[in-house]
Amino acid sequence: MTTRQPPRDGPKGRRPSFGKANFGTAKAEGRARTGPRTSARDAAERAARNRGDDAGTRDPWGGQETAAAPVRPKSRPAAEGTLPRRPIPGGAPGPRPPAKRPEVPAPGPTRREQRAAASATLASGVQTLTVEPDEAGMRIDRFLTARFPLLPFTRVQSIVRKGELRVDGKRAKPNDRLEPGMSVRVPPLRLDQPSERPRNPAREQDDATFIRSLILYEDADMMILNKPFGLAVQGGSGTVRHVDGLLAALTGPDGQKPRLVHRLDKDTAGCLIIAKTRLAAATLAKSFRSRAARKIYWALTAGVPRVRQGRVSTYLAKEEPTDADARMRVAKHGDEGASHALTYYAMVDQAAQKLSWLSFKPVTGRTHQLRAHAAHIGHPIVGDPKYFSVENWELPGGIQNRLHLLARRIVIPHPRTGKPVDVSAPLPPHMAQSWNLLGFDATRYDPIVEAPEA
DSSP states (O other): OOOOOOOOOOGGGOOOOOOSTTTTSOOSSSSOOOSOSSOHHHHHHHHHHHHTOOGGGOOTTSSOOSSOOOOOOOOOOOOTTOOOOOOOTTOOOSOOOOOOOOOOOOOOOOHHHHHHHHHHHHHTTOEEEEOOGGGTTOBHHHHHHHHOTTSOHHHHHHHHHTTOOEETTBOOOTTOBOOTTOEEEEOOOOOOOOOSOOOOHHHHHHHHHHHHHTEEEEOSSEEEEEEOTTOBSSOBTTBOOBHHHHGGGGOOTTSOOOEEOSOOOTTOEEEEEEESSHHHHHHHHHHHHTTOSEEEEEEEEESOOSSSEEEEEEEEEESSTTOTTOOEEEEOTTOTTOEEEEEEEEEEEEETTTEEEEEEEESSOOTTHHHHHHHHTTOOBTTOTTTOOOTTOOOOTTOOSSOOEEEEEEEEEOTTTOOEEEEEOOOOHHHHHHHHHHTOOTTSOOGGGGSOOO
16 A cells, blocks of 8 residues: 655645644544644744743744744743744755844953962062172072061071072072172062161261161271161061161162171171172171181180191081071081081180180071080080070079170271271170179180181
């Protein structure tokens, strides 16, 4: 039996429609029809009426929309007898226009865009500095301290240690030296505001008078101060009054402020060299690095060493690497952060086998070197809060519990003439009192001058 297809030539050559009237029934003429019993358009119109929309304004298959489509409400159960809204193959030709959606606020920046914006903001504070000829040979940490006087020294060390600073694009160490023309990339800095009171002419005059009262030697290029006990050399956490800040009162007409060349501990008294120009500072710094400078220290120590003259050679490292003023420990060669330290000592006098007047000649210049070496040989310096650990030891009456350490003498080539400048500092008041009490003669010959230089 052969099945014929239904005739396709309806009125005017169009395919017969299947409307509501004959839904579910067969046409009288011809055979029973096959295929869908309603058109997709009829289904769409019926679904629109069930939703309450005007079918004339929403024509998903037409070429245009006659009016703006309303916002589609939330889905609700479809009425019985409706068909799903999906494209039907062979439907009306023509592109389907995109349905209009309700306007929504513009989205904010993405997380990546926020991070990029933050990075750009931070990068705006990055500075690139060029090393000047008169800054040749300066340590990186000293270079930053000179360029940014308000930046705490602990922050300077942190910047270099964490690799935030780059020299010619490479990481550097705090003790690396700079050469003219080098490019130093400095990260954004949060400079601490000075915690001192606003400066005024009277205060400037007082500071200048105080600093000049400490001068042991001065010329056009340099001066040597007698730093008193308890006065810090540089500022730090909680330190308001210090030598570096006081030197601002001596700024010359050309705007050049005297510069520190080396450091002393806060409780160490004695000779402190100050450069008046950048060129003098660079030249004097080279003298310290090449060990052309000779330094002699005096100390009052506990006990009497069996060897009256000797040599102490160890490696020293910080117990807390992140603390700029941490206690130093005797380390082994190769330990992280360990540096070689060499000191010569000689006993000048002693009192009742309980106290000794020791003279030191340091060859290297490590942090707390003399204090750590004195403790290492079993004779810590009297009044030292970090390294004095002798059990069952009482401070003799009349002797103050202050660090008894004096930068007694310094000999250094002049930065311009090259001739040696030899300066000695007197005993500070608390050490002079101890010397008088113990019967020590400060004019006595010091045998340390005969110690080797290396």
